[in-house]
Each structure stands twice: as C-alpha cells, then as structure tokens.
Amino acid sequence: MSIATAHHYLVTGSAEEACRWGKRAFDISRSVNDMPLQVAVNLYLGAASLGAGEFDQAQVHLTKTIRMLEGDLLRERFGLHGLPAAIARSYLAWLLAERGE
Secondary structure, eight states: OHHHHHHHHHHTTOHHHHHHHHHHHHHHHHTSOOHHHHHHHHHHHHHHHHHTTOHHHHHHHHHHHHHHOOGGGGGOOTTSSSOHHHHHHHHHHHHHHHHTO
16 A cells, blocks of 8 residues: 555655655565565655655665566566566666756
C-alpha cells in the first residue's frame, strides 16, 4: 500500500508527500527479500526525491535501481507501468541536468 500511495502522490504533484510514503515503503522493503518491491520502491522514492529537490537522495535510489537491473533484468517490468531500468535512467538524466552535470 505504501508504494502505491507514494506513486499516487508523485503523479499528482505532491513530491514531499510521495517522499514520506516512499520512505515508509523503503523501510518495509528492507525487511523482506522481494526484488520487485525493492525495484519499485527505489524507483519511486528516487523520483519523489527528485521532485522534492532532494537530489543526493534521489541519486542514491535511482543508481541503486539501475544497478539492480542488469543483463536480462533490463527488460523486466516487475509489474510496473514501464521498464524501470529505462525510467530510472531518464530520471537520473533529469537529475544530472538539474545539477548541470
């Protein structure tokens, strides 16, 4: 429920609220060994952190998402609306552009 709520707030423009719910989902995901959940949590928390201007935190989560998805996992959706490997890279590119990097 927490990650779905975080995503809802992210797409409705409430980045700070998305971060709050994303951090809650992140805490839950650390206690279970569920890769699809961890992918979704890191992706959405990275995106929410970017939207909230928390660039260092966003980079940590987006980079972790990218590192989790190598090889055949590049094309895995994990039940998400798109390819998380591609989405994470696009958010990371946005973040680097915001920083002038």
